[in-house]
Amino acid sequence: MIDLSLLPDGGVAWLDASGPNPHIVLSTRIRLARNVVGHPFSLRATDADRAAVLARVSDAAAECGELRGAQLLRLDELTRLDRQLLHERHLVSKELAALDREPSEARKASAVLIDSPAGVMVNEEDHLRLQAMVSGFALEDAYTALESVDTELGQLLPFAFHPEFGYLTSCPTNAGTGLRASVLIHLPGLVLTKEIGKVLQGLTQVGLTFRGLYGEGSEVVGNFFQLSNQTTLGKAEGELLDHLGRIVRQVIEYEEQARDVLLKTAAGTVDDKVWRAYGLLRYARSLSFEETMNLLSGVRLGVGLNLITGLSVYTLNKLLIHTQPAHLAALEGRPLSDTEERASRASCVRRLLGAETT
């Protein structure tokens, strides 16, 4: 099993809640899609093509000062559990981790370079997916980190670029800048006041899209939404980020207004709801993942509204990561049955919450 503590910052420095608006926005992630000239894109590539791409990328990474501390992990040499661990830490996409494939085998030469805050997925849908994840609502910080890696790698490897279409990507929906920025945001106020539908509909009208906790194709759980730009071409990187930033700021404002409304009109109910959630998490002996996410959402709201004090957002963030199935299996050091997993999750939650007094 891989030792996640050896990864730079465990790959999850963003959990520390040090960024702006951490009680509403968990993290900001940006990725840039890039391909190397002279090699077919992943879907058309043979194992030899992919191996050649990986060799070129790892040679370039070795020369790249920005990736000096990066650790390269070959997904085709990892067990399913290890790949799932990396996916649960948002370091590797579901596609690259091959979690949906049966039998679950990672494609040859698929790999990830892990560094903090910026790393690279290799041989995903595109040859390179440069990615940076930072704490809170910090688009500029994430982009700055990514841009320097992009600039340096772009001088070590020839990227596929066209004067009209920009950076060329396997799927035309990513062409141009190749930039997708996502903000992971917690919106229980809008969900409870039933305003969320309108907000999400509004997002799609201004060219943004929303997804669940794990990005593309994932469901919304625990009132966590990933808001991101839909288009990547025809606007400069700065414009795309400004636009997303402006809209996210508005959504944060709406969420804060919704929380005010909740406190004004149903203070007693909200107080009871968040403490019930805390009580269940603090003492339950068996918890499903979905239930945990929903209860954590309640407790997070309670912390945001100062109804629950003495509990840090950092602990709540850690709980999101450590209560996932592969993390529990890694903790117990063996595969778990459903019942064992629920029991292990409840015990993990009790331990982490018990360490903080409220």
Added chain:
Amino acid sequence: MRCDNCKERDAVINLTQVEHDTKVTLHLCEQCAQEKGIETGTTVLKTPLGKFLSAMEKSTTLPVPADTLRCPACGATLRDFRDTGRLGCADCYQAFGDHLRDLLRRLHGSSQHVGERYLPPGAAGEANAASQLLDLRDQLRRAVESENFELAAELRDQIRVLE
């Protein structure tokens, strides 16, 4: 002005679609407008890629049957792209350029990259001139399309100097 769809008949209808916050105007002849209808317009908006791919089948008037159009570098055909939604390699963008340009406009509201301009390692000067030339040619094409002949003449002169 020619119809954007069949490229044969004169355009009589301007169809303006607001996709996200970008305005896309299509100039259509009566027949193509009828064929597309409002229904086509909205369904295209809902699932831009899928619907457009199936619409390409109907609208293609190129002499080469579009399906068999093949990328000389990787061997992928336009049919492969329609089936998978993924291109075979970077050269596919050149090989299927006309088809992709329309698709990119529908997906993103534009096919012109305005973000960072990439210069490959070691070829900065040369790439700069080449990319400038391609830029100018594209501007020329658009100037002619919009019947701005004064600008077109200016651009043509600039292109000659660079060539």
